[in-house]
Amino acid sequence: MTAQLKPDTWTPICTTNDLVPDSGVAAKIDNQQIALFYLPDEHRVYALANKDPFSNANVIARGLTGDLQGKTVVASPLYKQHFSLEDGQCLEDDSVRLDTWPARIEGDHVYISIQ
Amino acid sequence: MTQRQQLVIIGNGMVGHHFAESFRQQAGADAWQVHIVGEEHHSAYDRVHLSEYFQGKGHAELALGTLDGYREAGIEAHLGVKADHIDRQAKTVTLSNGDTLAYDKLVLATGSYPFVPPIPGHEAERCFVYRTLDDLDAIRSAAAEGTTGVVIGGGLLGLEAANALKSLGLHTHVIEFAPRLMPVQLDDDAGQVLRAKIEELGVTVHTQTATQSIDTLDDGRLQLNFAEGDPLTTDVLVFSAGIRPQDALGRDCDLDMGERGGICVNNHCQTSDPDIYAIGEVALWDQKIFGLVAPGYRMAEAAAAHLDGGEAPFLGADMSTKLKLLGVDVGSIGDAHAASSGAISFRYNNEAKGVYKKIVTSADGKRLLGAILVGDNSVYDTLLQYHLNDIELPAEPDSLILPTSDATPALGVDALPDTATICSCLNVTKGDIVGAVDGGCCSVGDVKSETDASTGCGGCAAMLKDVVDATLEARGIEVDHSLCEHFSHTRQELYHLVLVEEIKTFDELIQHHGQGRGCDICKPAVASVLASVWNELVHDEPHVKLQDTNDTFLANMQKDGTYSIVPRIAGGEITPDKLLVIGQVAKDYNLYTKITGGQRIDLFGAQLHQLPDIWQTLIDAGFETGHAYGKSVRTVKSCVGSTWCRYGVQDSVGMAILLENRYKGLRAPHKLKFAVSGCTRECAEAQSKDIGVIATENGWNLYVCGNGGMKPRHADLFATDLDDVTLIKTIDRLLMFYIRTADRLQRTARWMENLEGGLDYLKDVILNDSLGINADLEAQMERVIDTYQCEWKATLEDEEKLKRFRTFVNSPEEDDNVVFVQERDQIRPATDDEKQNLIATA
Numbered sequence A: 001m002t003a004q005l006k007p008d009t010w011t012p013i014c015t016t017n018d019l020v021p022d023s024g025v026a027a028k029i030d031n032q033q034i035a036l037f038y039l040p041d042e043h044r045v046y047a048l049a050n051k052d053p054f055s056n057a058n059v060i061a062r063g064l065t066g067d068l069q070g071k072t073v074v075a076s077p078l079y080k081q082h083f084s085l086e087d088g089q090c091l092e093d094d095s096v097r098l099d100t101w102p103a104r105i106e107g108d109h110v111y112i113s114i115q
Numbered sequence B: 001m002t003q004r005q006q007l008v009i010i011g012n013g014m015v016g017h018h019f020a021e022s023f024r025q026q027a028g029a030d031a032w033q034v035h036i037v038g039e040e041h042h043s044a045y046d047r048v049h050l051s052e053y054f055q056g057k058g059h060a061e062l063a064l065g066t067l068d069g070y071r072e073a074g075i076e077a078h079l080g081v082k083a084d085h086i087d088r089q090a091k092t093v094t095l096s097n098g099d100t101l102a103y104d105k106l107v108l109a110t111g112s113y114p115f116v117p118p119i120p121g122h123e124a125e126r127c128f129v130y131r132t133l134d135d136l137d138a139i140r141s142a143a144a145e146g147t148t149g150v151v152i153g154g155g156l157l158g159l160e161a162a163n164a165l166k167s168l169g170l171h172t173h174v175i176e177f178a179p180r181l182m183p184v185q186l187d188d189d190a191g192q193v194l195r196a197k198i199e200e201l202g203v204t205v206h207t208q209t210a211t212q213s214i215d216t217l218d219d220g221r222l223q224l225n226f227a228e229g230d231p232l233t234t235d236v237l238v239f240s241a242g243i244r245p246q247d248a249l250g251r252d253c254d255l256d257m258g259e260r261g262g263i264c265v266n267n268h269c270q271t272s273d274p275d276i277y278a279i280g281e282v283a284l285w286d287q288k289i290f291g292l293v294a295p296g297y298r299m300a301e302a303a304a305a306h307l308d309g310g311e312a313p314f315l316g317a318d319m320s321t322k323l324k325l326l327g328v329d330v331g332s333i334g335d336a337h338a339a340s341s342g343a344i345s346f347r348y349n350n351e352a353k354g355v356y357k358k359i360v361t362s363a364d365g366k367r368l369l370g371a372i373l374v375g376d377n378s379v380y381d382t383l384l385q386y387h388l389n390d391i392e393l394p395a396e397p398d399s400l401i402l403p404t405s406d407a408t409p410a411l412g413v414d415a416l417p418d419t420a421t422i423c424s425c426l427n428v429t430k431g432d433i434v435g436a437v438d439g440g441c442c443s444v445g446d447v448k449s450e451t452d453a454s455t456g457c458g459g460c461a462a463m464l465k466d467v468v469d470a471t472l473e474a475r476g477i478e479v480d481h482s483l484c485e486h487f488s489h490t491r492q493e494l495y496h497l498v499l500v501e502e503i504k505t506f507d508e509l510i511q512h513h514g515q516g517r518g519c520d521i522c523k524p525a526v527a528s529v530l531a532s533v534w535n536e537l538v539h540d541e542p543h544v545k546l547q548d549t550n551d552t553f554l555a556n557m558q559k560d561g562t563y564s565i566v567p568r569i570a571g572g573e574i575t576p577d578k579l580l581v582i583g584q585v586a587k588d589y590n591l592y593t594k595i596t597g598g599q600r601i602d603l604f605g606a607q608l609h610q611l612p613d614i615w616q617t618l619i620d621a622g623f624e625t626g627h628a629y630g631k632s633v634r635t636v637k638s639c640v641g642s643t644w645c646r647y648g649v650q651d652s653v654g655m656a657i658l659l660e661n662r663y664k665g666l667r668a669p670h671k672l673k674f675a676v677s678g679c680t681r682e683c684a685e686a687q688s689k690d691i692g693v694i695a696t697e698n699g700w701n702l703y704v705c706g707n708g709g710m711k712p713r714h715a716d717l718f719a720t721d722l723d724d725v726t727l728i729k730t731i732d733r734l735l736m737f738y739i740r741t742a743d744r745l746q747r748t749a750r751w752m753e754n755l756e757g758g759l760d761y762l763k764d765v766i767l768n769d770s771l772g773i774n775a776d777l778e779a780q781m782e783r784v785i786d787t788y789q790c791e792w793k794a795t796l797e798d799e800e801k802l803k804r805f806r807t808f809v810n811s812p813e814e815d816d817n818v819v820f821v822q823e824r825d826q827i828r829p830a831t832d833d834e835k836q837n838l839i840a841t842a
């Protein structure tokens, strides 16, 4: 069973216990694969598309996080391009951007808003 | 269109090839149809490094160009064909295959042939010369069954041939007619030092020995009979008694010849027939033959320029040489024998260390005329620059060769004029290098590809680096060694910080010594350092976020996001039962299977959530993780060894298993590969590994810092005839020293090449404990080995860790983007097109 999509609503995905600090996990909502990154020092979750546009494989959630040139980023585990967690922008290629969704933590739960 | 002119080159050796290349660069090259005729069936190759053929290099690695390259350049190559005759009236060349080539201009680059003294019996089957790849093939197959080899001739090439025979496992003798080795380049004292060093290596030297006849015995072996002394029996005999210009073609068509051979040429390398040029070792310029490749290249350039109406005259060349013969440094510069009038010499002779140095100066002591070095070439570059550039010597010239408490008084590169030749093979001057740096080159690598400096014999590498560094420094360019934007340290510096300040986590390190959050460069690098020093599990809470995906999930990610699984099969030895388990797992989970280069089995196509189940089955059957995902010890490849093989002299499988189990899991700056061979036939290919062990009658020979891959490197012999305990101790130290000092992602080969002092320095540290750190290195290795745990076993026992092995945190589904198709009866990832089709037809 995957969670149902409702416009303009926060969809509960998982609990904070499912997240890995400073690292990523993948989730699936309808047919959309989403990478969730948890940065405990910001107490914040970022949600990006899990599909790596350079390899067409669903691997972004398994990349390393960090910061580069002032941006908080994830590096694709396959060919190592960097994507900004904030807006999905690829640092190596201006024309490539991952979809992103608003995400938040409330209590023990993690929610995403998908339009 | 006008008919193109015909240019025929005879000889596809080093110089003929260089001529073809140089000629292509000339402005008018397109007006010519170029033919190159070569008697050898191989296209031109690097004869200077011929001996590396016995260290595993093939023609492809030694080749100077390719047939495709010739084709693309419009050059017609006729290989395996000899030019038999030149008709200067008709302007044609007749070839051994019956063809005739017409020429407008002809270039003779036929090189030279080894002189074989007419000793009765010299035509016997097991007599060879040492000049071509075919010669080496013949020597190798004759040596395969034999035990003894003899070289007649103790000159430079003879000693090189002796080294080759020795490397083929033969007891080797060198027979020299003169009273000393290398009579041309060395004096008596130097010859004595060289002889002592070479005999130490197990080569028997006979000087002042004249061979009178060679008998072939009933069993095919040869017996050498001498004017005095006992005869000597051998399986292989190599003549290296000098070379002679291969000038028959010129003699035949009446070109002007030298009294003792060679085709006379002028400064443009034209012979007495202006339409015929001669270059390389066949050419006689100013009554001199130049038996080195660099002068040959200069001649080729002179002829190429002249043919195109330009001018780059050949004005002679310096014959100084620096080499390593049987591992012994030998250098000879200019007037080594102090033959110039009024010359005075200074000598330093250290019999204890086997070092001899001599310089020859002008009567006033101001100019360096010549030098001889044996056992230590460290001042060669400096001396050569004094000599070539006529730089005034220090007031006490002997200070250049006397040992001092300080480092050698090297001639600063600043003192060199811009015209100073740094690389004589490719003719690159200091000015060229400075120009390249000013043109934007920022490293030795850049300068190399820009100027080709140091791409010939490589002897000038250290000098090149000095010039590049000094120029960069003078331009105020600082060479940045930062790991990444978060740490302005090298990996080595971080290693020391972790060790000295007892730092246990990345967060602690970045807080005190770095900035920001880190990145995919520094996180895994620091994780590896922490693992090497403290050996906590890479999955423990503070470390897991530092690992890249392979280390995180203890498997190797493939292009479609699935993983491959490699259980450890130490030494490549596996029981039938375990083989069945691997087969069953592959069947149950529909995995693609392939045997790896490291003698184990790789299982491909598992999704994240399948990994724990698969590993549970493997671990229950007695497997453990193979660390194929880590920058760590991979495999110890082995041959079957003395247990089964009729040639084996030690139990190579046993040693391989011992080594693999000892070092498994050791995290390092890069992956580490080992191999153990049970005899000198070397079936495990140990000499291409980071650590290579080859069995001898008396124990083990250790080779280090070899490398396959993108930039292969032959391993260096590090120590010989070690017993088991010493072997392991030596490897312990070497690996720990590598882990401590290498850069991130630097394999052992590049590490050693970049260590100042290279192999000798490394030997000094590891074998002589010159830094006094060996006890430390051993203790640290002991600690890592004692704390080994199978990472998969530990993971399976920990619910928290298993949580990560979910494809989705909110669903048990699989990744439906992972699609396989069948190929050769197994799965493989579908291509994007195939996926589209599958969806369309579904």
Ligand SMILES: Cc1cc2nc3c(=O)[nH]c(=O)nc-3n(C[C@H](O)[C@H](O)[C@H](O)COP(=O)(O)OP(=O)(O)OC[C@H]3O[C@@H](n4cnc5c(N)ncnc54)[C@H](O)[C@@H]3O)c2cc1C
Pocket: B010, B011, B012, B013, B014, B015, B016, B037, B038, B039, B040, B047, B048, B049, B050, B051, B081, B082, B083, B084, B109, B110, B111, B112, B130, B131, B157, B160, B246, B249, B279, B280, B281, B282, B290, B291, B292, B293, B294, B296, B323, B457
């Ligand atoms: C083992 C060894 C180590 C050496 N080490 C060094 C070193 O460290 N430094 C250094 O500077 N030099 C070294 N040399 C010398 C160097 O290799 C030569 O100076 C160089 O190869 C000369 O080039 P070349 O083209 O004149 O002759 P070659 O390279 O000998 O080429 C001549 C070619 O012409 C072909 N040929 C001859 N006659 C005919 C014909 N009639 N028709 C068609 N083809 C013909 C031959 O088959 C050969 O292939 C070494 C040589 C050897 C053998």
